[in-house]
Amino acid sequence: MSRIFNFSAGPAMLPAEVLARAGDEMLDWRGTGMSVMEMSHRGKEFMGIAAEAEKDLRELLAIPSGYRVLFLQGGATLQFAQVPMNLLRGKGKADYVVTGEWSKKAVKEAKVYCDVGIAATSEDRNFTYAPKQWNVRKDAAYVHYCSNETIGGVEFHQTPKTEVPLVADASSHFLSRPVDVSRFGLIYAGAQKNAGPAGLTFVIVREDLIGKTEKGTPTVMDYKLQADADSMLNTPASYSMYIAGLVFKWLKQLGGLAAVEKINIEKAKLLYDYLDQSQFFHNPVAKEDRSRMNIPFTLKDAKLDEPFLKGAVERGMVQLKGHRSVGGMRASIYNAMPIEGVRALVDYLREFEKKHG
Numbered sequence: 001m002s003r004i005f006n007f008s009a010g011p012a013m014l015p016a017e018v019l020a021r022a023g024d025e026m027l028d029w030r031g032t033g034m035s036v037m038e039m040s041h042r043g044k045e046f047m048g049i050a051a052e053a054e055k056d057l058r059e060l061l062a063i064p065s066g067y068r069v070l071f072l073q074g075g076a077t078l079q080f081a082q083v084p085m086n087l088l089r090g091k092g093k094a095d096y097v098v099t100g101e102w103s104k105k106a107v108k109e110a111k112v113y114c115d116v117g118i119a120a121t122s123e124d125r126n127f128t129y130a131p132k133q134w135n136v137r138k139d140a141a142y143v144h145y146c147s148n149e150t151i152g153g154v155e156f157h158q159t160p161k162t163e164v165p166l167v168a169d170a171s172s173h174f175l176s177r178p179v180d181v182s183r184f185g186l187i188y189a190g191a192q193k194n195a196g197p198a199g200l201t202f203v204i205v206r207e208d209l210i211g212k213t214e215k216g217t218p219t220v221m222d223y224k225l226q227a228d229a230d231s232m233l234n235t236p237a238s239y240s241m242y243i244a245g246l247v248f249k250w251l252k253q254l255g256g257l258a259a260v261e262k263i264n265i266e267k268a269k270l271l272y273d274y275l276d277q278s279q280f281f282h283n284p285v286a287k288e289d290r291s292r293m294n295i296p297f298t299l300k301d302a303k304l305d306e307p308f309l310k311g312a313v314e315r316g317m318v319q320l321k322g323h324r325s326v327g328g329m330r331a332s333i334y335n336a337m338p339i340e341g342v343r344a345l346v347d348y349l350r351e352f353e354k355k356h357g
């Protein structure tokens, strides 16, 4: 068996231990004679898997009582609409912080449902930093931000203080570090970046905010109805939930999110330290706002992009091409990327710079 280093932003690498365990359990989950994929979502086996996944997620993030945990579908993109549909609560306005491609998409979708105010934006410096001064309207239903911009590689390392409920699209750094959930009205994340397979979206929401949906909200998109039905109003993404559950167990075994954060800091530092001393590679993001998960960088000469990518593939490193909207390269180094993968990348950067620099 050979595993390559996959630097994709998502769907992304999953821990080899998790995949091996899923492989072992593929045909016969614990003596049931069936795969988790084949189980009734209402049967006691799957209900147990779902309950345990929620319990482990609550433990990892120390989610306080008073918050509901939902396992939904439709990706983070559906949340761009589902958040306003559920959280406007008749107020008709919500504020957004714009720090890159994903928050721009969230704004665009929210405009369908309400009056959107821009509380802050980093557009003035081409989305290369995380603005700390926000102008939030007192009567806004909530303020939304993207706590880690996957494409630009900009991360908020502190949770902003707000008077109205804070909503975070945490898709690409979910479970990469501890977070004080009590500071948020709602946190959502698509699983396929850092926590499991595609098809599953996590929503953690303060209970008192739900139950006042906009007229016309489809039943499966109503947080309150989903919460009351344990996210099983209809068939959930059962296999993805099972794999996410295995990822949660893996994270607990590593020592929980504080331990995971330490490893992530070390991995990111390896790569940024090299980029910063390099005369050839460049990362444009303000130092204090750099993402630990998604690290974009450019080569001195874009004509060398193709040879760079080709050489990377030859060395067992794939998916380093940057997003089409920013160009260059991007290394996504989520929890499941071993530090050896980052070392291999840095070695390759050094070798490439020596040859072409």
Ligand SMILES: *Cc1c(COP(=O)(O)O)cnc(C)c1O
Residues within 6 Å of the ligand: 010, 074, 075, 076, 077, 078, 102, 146, 148, 149, 150, 169, 170, 171, 172, 190, 193
């Ligand atoms: C990937 C991503 C999305 C979109 O996720 P889908 O699951 O494809 O809808 C939204 N926000 C952020 C920050 C992302 O990284």
